[in-house]
Amino acid sequence: MTVRARYTYLGPEGTFTEAALRTLPEAADGELIPAASVAAALDAVRRGDAAGALVPIENSVEGAVTTTLDELATGSPLMIYREVVLPISFALLVRPGTTLDDVKTVTGHPVAQAQVRRWLAANLPHAEWESASSNGEGARLVRDGRYDCAFAGAFAAAPYGLDALVTDINDTAGATTRFVLAGRPGRITAPTSADKTSIVAWLDDDHPGALLELLREWAVRGVTLMRVESRPTGEGLGQYCFSIDAEGHARDRAVGEALMGVYRRCPKVRFLGSYPRAGAEASTDAGPVAGRPDRTVGHPTAAGGRFVEAADWLGRCLDGVSGSDRVGRAHRAPRPRRADRMDGVAGSGR
Numbered sequence: 001m002t003v004r005a006r007y008t009y010l011g012p013e014g015t016f017t018e019a020a021l022r023t024l025p026e027a028a029d030g031e032l033i034p035a036a037s038v039a040a041a042l043d044a045v046r047r048g049d050a051a052g053a054l055v056p057i058e059n060s061v062e063g064a065v066t067t068t069l070d071e072l073a074t075g076s077p078l079m080i081y082r083e084v085v086l087p088i089s090f091a092l093l094v095r096p097g098t099t100l101d102d103v104k105t106v107t108g109h110p111v112a113q114a115q116v117r118r119w120l121a122a123n124l125p126h127a128e129w130e131s132a133s134s135n136g137e138g139a140r141l142v143r144d145g146r147y148d149c150a151f152a153g154a155f156a157a158a159p160y161g162l163d164a165l166v167t168d169i170n171d172t173a174g175a176t177t178r179f180v181l182a183g184r185p186g187r188i189t190a191p192t193s194a195d196k197t198s199i200v201a202w203l204d205d206d207h208p209g210a211l212l213e214l215l216r217e218w219a220v221r222g223v224t225l226m227r228v229e230s231r232p233t234g235e236g237l238g239q240y241c242f243s244i245d246a247e248g249h250a251r252d253r254a255v256g257e258a259l260m261g262v263y264r265r266c267p268k269v270r271f272l273g274s275y276p277r278a279g280a281e282a283s284t285d286a287g288p289v290a291g292r293p294d295r296t297v298g299h300p301t302a303a304g305g306r307f308v309e310a311a312d313w314l315g316r317c318l319d320g321v322s323g324s325d326r327v328g329r330a331h332r333a334p335r336p337r338r339a340d341r342m343d344g345v346a347g348s349g350r
């Protein structure tokens with residue numbers, strides 16, 4: 001008997017996330033399990049109930065899906081193994097017989113609302129909006145009579161017995177959403193010629209220029225940052241961590257050295273993985289550094305010591321042998337309070 005791998009996703013049935021998951025070869029033979037929220041999808045992976053979870057992380061119009069950034073930055077460490085970018089266009093789903101004139105209430109995911117705001121103002125100016133936990137959930141709530149209509153993919157009409165009253169709704173042509181497949185820490189995906197590396201870094205915030213120094217670790221090695229997002233740590237106003245995507249793979253010399261530099265500077269850093277960039281022309285048979293310039297360090301970093309420890313940390317990130325979360329000791333940073341530290345081997349977030 002073959003055991004099918006289980007993949008969970010932001011559900012219920014009919015979400016864009018499900019559509020994105022179905023584009024992955026892993027999903028073709030897998031058992032797909034809808035989850036009620038991003039947190040629930042990721043927790044199923046943490047518990048070992050699923051091999052991976054597909055969750056939305058970024059929309060080209062609305063920006064970050066902050067729940068996902070925060071869920072990946074906290075809790076027991078997970079790693080990203082793949083990303084999927086999906087073009088997003090909405091349909092207005094209604095129960096059969098409903099016309100635009102009947103519509104008083106409308107629902108959808110908050111990211112959907114950002115993508116259809118102008119259309120709503122022009123076509124349903126008096127409709128009352130209430131957010132749903134996903135676009136699939138919005139469709140389900142329309143089926144159940146809670147709302148008059150929902151924004152969702154046209155493909156969500158059939159499973160809920162709804163009609164697509166209007167299709168191709170999108171204030172911004174060409175809108176896309178990026179989804180990531182997260183799993184428990186393990187060996188990172190082999191390098192291709194077009195990869196991305198993701199981390200979360202906490203700053204030593206007691207000295208000026210800490211953010212500049214973090215960014216310089218990448219810049220001096222010629223590594224392009226593709227996304228930098230600050231998120232509150234929840235520990236008080238002004239306390240932030242930074243969610244960063246860098247171009248390249250942790251096995252690239254320049255990226256690996258930048259990661260070690262970040263480790264040496266930051267009181268805490270969480271490695272989220274290196275994985276193929278969606279939509280980029282990649283070749284896996286070209287070897288780890290083929291197709292990329294073999295960038296070396298621009299100049300010696302000013303970060304204090306810990307070179308061996310940083311190299312050791314990077315080695316464990318690459319092997320995925322012991323969790324991906326590490327607390328480093330920043331240059332001039334006070335040692336984190338005991339309760340905040342994760343010196344142990346099997347990392348656990350805070």
Ligand SMILES: O=C(O)C(=O)Cc1ccccc1
Nearest residue numbers: 015016017109111134135177
């Ligand atoms: O997958 C869905 O349907 C979601 O609710 C998340 C989402 C929201 C907006 C655009 C793409 C994905």
